[in-house]
Amino acid sequence: MDRDSLRKDYIELVASVREYVEEQLQFGFIEAELSEPTEESPYADFDLPALATDAASCTKCPLHETRNSVVFGVGDTSADLMFIGEAPGADEDRHGEPFVGRAGQLLTQIIEAGMKLKRENVYIANVLKCRPPGNRNPESDEVETCSPYLVRQIELIQPKVIVALGSFAAQMMLGTKTGITKLRGEFHPCNVPGLRVLPHKQPPVVMPTYHPAYLLRNPNAKRDVWEDVKKVLAFLPGT
């Protein structure tokens, strides 16, 4: 396929994604599917610095016993685009910053070399703020206990798009048990119980895609991730 055809396909893809999501927003489908709050968030009145301070001394789940750092989040606190991963790994636990190890370097490449954005202009966080020992999967009670921090982060940042990296983040954002392979590649309404959205704002849409750690093991899947982030770029204004 020549360069002009590729460019034409890309422009058509951009137009069709934008049209689809704008339709969803215009007719209120996305808003209508937001879950009702189950109970008042303990952090409903917290701003980001207060939330980070609270998390820094959190002992609400057993992960506090083995962590070195609480990895709260990093980036532009008014970003339109937010990346959410699963949990800190060893490098993140050491440095106190999400996505700084090998998988993090790949995420930075996707953001900077692929999407032509600056890492510091997006916001990056995880579902869990503390590292599960040995990088094991998060337990459901750990996710439940820690998730109010992330929910409040999303409320305060109010991104337009959340890229959910891997099954845990995608399943939490969408309130589903479906695996990442089936979820990725399409925008979904955000379905986080209790997430509040300012009256003049639309709730974020979620693009699930593979976690960068998975891409390190399966480089062929990078092509799928590139297709997913192209849709995100098409949707975001000014990119």
Ligand code: SF4
């Ligand atoms: S993982 Fe979350 S809930 Fe558990 S101790 Fe860390 S900050 Fe607290």
